[in-house]
Amino acid sequence: MDNSEDNAVRRREFLERLAAVPCSMLVLGVIGPLEVAAEGGDEATDSEGRYYGMGVQIDRCIGCGLCVQACKNENDVPRDPYYFRTWVERYRIHADDEVVVDSPNGGIEGFPPEEEGKDVIRSFFVPKLCNHCDNPPCVQVCPVGATFKSEDGVILVDKDYCIGCRYCIQACPYGARYLDPRTKTADKCTFCYHRITQGLAPACVEVCPTQARVFGELGAKSSPLRRIRRMNKLQVLKPYLNTAPKVFYTELDGEVR
């Protein structure tokens, strides 16, 4: 009797333990990746030595607009033609010095063919985005500190904290910010912060078919960005405003503002 009771207990224990295995597997299955992700996240936000920037090689840009599309997809940017984290401008400089700039719908579907009969002497595309200034006027003016510079030099907006006063939009010399109509808070390019902290490239860089955009750490000893910075004469947008942009352009024309 005793023996059989013992057996019954053991059997129950055994069954319980057996059941616990898949249960714990299940639990581990859910928690495990979270923990790993959290560790990965910690590691990724440990920005020691990292300081991000971008190089844009104007001569390589073909104005296909894939970067604009990828950006809108990746970052859930409103589709309407008034909200852009990145856009592409087309410049056409005519023989009579007339400069025509356009960016239909931010260049998301490319550009219409040039008009016939116009004597264009220079024409090129310029991808634009937040310059992640080292001396950012938008961060300076934010009354509550909702927009800030991260340790790795990326300018971010805390949408749970932004009061929607739009002073930052006024202060940005590059038109890089907009007010997200859904959240009523300021929004802008983050260099795809969720991607770069995982070691991935920003979406616009990833899809660029000509590698016109090159992303990287400014301090890295050997990297494509370093190579661009070594091999080219570089320019930033509106340098006289002393915003110290971290988006560098090669072959930038004087007409670009």
Add this chain to the structure above:
Amino acid sequence: MNDHLEHLGSALDKVSGYIYPNEVELHWGLLVVIYPYVTGLVAGAFILASLEKVFRVKAVEPTYRLALLTALAFLFVAPLPLQLHLGHPERSFEIFLTPHFKSAMAMFGFVYVWYLMVVLLLEIWFEYRADMIRWKQEARGLKKLVYWILALGSTNLSPRAIEFDRKAVHVITLIGIPSAFLLHGYVGFIFGSVKANPWWSSVLMPIVFLFSAIVSGIALVLLIYYVTSMIRRKAPDMACLNQLASFLFYVLLIDFTLELLDFIHRLYESEESIGILRELIYGRLFLSLTIVQILLGTIVPIVMLAVFRYSRLPDEMKRLGYFVAAALVQVGIFSTRWNVVIGGQLFSKSLRGLTVYKLEIGGVEGLFTAMALLVLPFVILYVLVKLLPPWGEPKAS
């Protein structure tokens, strides 16, 4: 949301040249025009009140208390347009809790509270303390309670206490003048310090704001004094009106000179932005800048004030002339604010194109809200005047 997109769509159709795609939406609208306008009236009315106390200009004494109450009524309304304009009004308290000290805008709360609590309320309280005690003694029922609360339970009418009131008002006015300068100079700084915007970025901006504030404040008190005298069927004190008109004339001249200086300076320096600014002034701002602000709001009142003040006309004519000039000045200063705030957003920071501002009629940031915000200070002023009569009648003894 769909209305908003339609609104942007019709703005996009009116864009000329090239603007950055994010610039189609114009972010600071009519409410942000009203904010500096109302704040300017506060600072201007207070500075006028201070003239009597600090510089002992006896002629304007009939308007002293009225100017203080006017400043207070408008100060109550000053933060409302900003609050209504925010994307998240419920988070505005963060400016007080976690201010970002490098931000000019973060200082608004502190400048405002300082001005309201330390300057205006305190000065009005000391100015009215003895009267409030007397009114409490004469009143009955609820009114008695109201005056008791307003006087904060004070009952001392001894000569020493009244002498202390007088000194306190004097000291507060001394602190108040730089505070009023700070309040409106600061509003000018909010715009003048935006280096990204060549229309705003000017070291003269706070000074121009300040003088236009004084202009608008004096004109407003003149208007209110004139109208309330009519309503009370009392002849306005002509010496006072003459003095107000003189002040208005002088300050208007200074203000106009400063604005001309700013204009000539820009033309002479002829920086990169001059082309687009010229296009702006001759195009989209022609009506509101050249016609309304400069011609109707500045030159015509200057001429009118000079003529009516310094010629031998009957008093009735003079009064009417002052009234029309002061009313024109109000329109002019309002368009000054409009031309700064809206004008500064009508051109692209690429300096290659112009956009439009389409005023909404309804909605939180629409025309009706704006009108309500401009009427509200007068409602508050009515209550204040009923409660604390500012008229120069002999004080009850």
